[in-house]
Amino acid sequence: MSWIDIPDGSPFGPDNLPLGVFRYGDEEPRVGAAIGDQIIDLAPVASAQMLDGAQLFAEPTLNAFLALGRPTWRATRSWLLELVRNANDRDAVEPHLIPQSAVTMQLPFEVADYVDFYASEQHATNLGRLFRPDSEPLLPNWKHLPVGYHGRAGTIVVSGTDIVRPSGQRKAPDAVAPTFGPSQRLDIEVELGYVVGSPSTLGKPVSVDDFADHVYGVVLVNDWSARDLQAWEYVPLGPFLGKSFATSISPWVVALDALGTVPLPAQDPPVLPYLAGQNLPNYDITFEVRLNGHLVSTPPYRDIYWSPAQMLAHMTVNGATVRTGDLFASGTVSGPAKDQRGSFIELTWAGRDPLIIDGKEHTFLEDDDEITISAWATTPTGTHLGLGEVTGRITPA
Incomplete structure (x- = not known):
């Protein structure tokens, strides 16, 4: 060839x-x-x-x-x-x-805006069970729209950049008041990122059918997360300092045309018309997560609930624009098996079920830990394409 x-x-x-x-x-x-x-x-x-x-x-x-x-x-x-x-x-x-x-x-493109979605049903279900054990794991809106939030474009870094442990407020459930200090529950999020090329017009939503006219390709994303900071700050307005300190991406942008598409799993209940389409794109990608060289998880992307075309359509349906260099990401990708979970809060069930590697317990990330996320795509013709890898090492606060 x-x-x-x-x-x-x-x-x-x-x-x-x-x-x-x-x-x-x-x-x-x-x-x-x-x-x-x-x-x-x-x-x-x-x-x-x-x-x-x-x-x-x-x-x-x-x-x-x-x-x-x-x-x-x-x-x-x-x-x-x-x-x-x-x-x-x-x-x-x-x-x-x-x-x-x-x-x-180098960072392959200058990031204009960054949006992080929450598109994996298994991940959303796991977190719902952890955070709301006495309620339904999925909130009422989750299957009606791709839930997302605006992140911080200025702290997106290329693979290989060291990640300084973030500090902030955190409050233990039994504490009277919060304390300030380095995060003790530092985590990863395994995601697929979509790179926007062609911009859109203010006031004109992007249709699900026009996804490929605006998105050039994909990168691997590790959206580092300080779970203790996040838990204290996120009600009522959502993620802020627990997410904004760093997001790592892979250096190589793989074109959509190289990947081919596979069917999106069925969505129930039916979505509103602006999110509906006959051939919503999806990708057959398997991630590999390594902690200090040890394989700990293999999250599958194929079973993602929301298509990136639906993410883009929802992101612009109110008339908001996308710009050249925008990045939007899938949110954490997790599968049904324990070894397919895309974050350590899921892999260790919030620290209650540690991973055992070389006889040592691991829950959340420690200083000097190195995370490497790699991925392979299988095209409809059976070709295997690599997406490279994204790495990051934790340095002390």
Whole structure:
């Protein structure tokens, strides 16, 4: 399939070709495409072939490229596929292959706005059972709309960035008053993030049918969460400091066109007309969560309740816009089995059922813990595509 040597097990085969931004030595950051364990330095290749818009690959973010919209995205992907498959392009490309080990990956796009959803029924059910044991786990609105909140775009960081343990107010259930200090219940959230390219118009909602015209691709997301800060602050207005200190994303943006789609599970009760569609997109993705190198969970995305097209439609139905560089995420992805839960509050049932790794109990994250989330997508044709990984290490407050 490609004249480029691709190591066995590489997430970035010739059908993938995700885009990212890299820095090579002291040179300025620019756009590349990942294949195997290498990067195609796209700016010189595109310039030599006199590709329209070649200068966009010399930019330090993907935003200018993302803003051009779906016709350009598809034409660029076709060009990339031809580059790696056609041996006649070898002489043009080979001098501009750079080992991934030789570069520093950057935040791939400048984040405009960030919205975090709550789209996994299993995750919402688990948290409902933990937080409201005497009530129905799902609140009355949950199956009628994709619940979400506006996050903080300025604290989204690229994979590999250390995460400083956040401090804030927390109050134990039996305490009279809150105290201030470092979070003692620091957690992860395994999510899939959607990267917006084409903006929308103020006052004009985006239809579920127009999802692919606005969203270029996906990244892996770890939405770090301080559960003790969150529990004290979130009533009545929702997440704030317990979520805003850091959100990590993977450096490579995988195009929607590379993934293909699978059916969305049935929704009951029926949704309102603006959320309804015949072929709502969904993706067959399996995550792997590692704590200090140990595999602890494999959350499946395929069973997600809300489609990203419905998330986008609901996010804009009041007339709100999306902008180039917007990121919206699925919320924590969890499956029905214990080893498919996408957060430690679920994996350890709020600390009451610790994980045992190498004879040691683990509940919430400790200083120097490192989390790595990776993922693989299975396309309808059976092809396996990697989404790379997102990592972060906890440093003391």
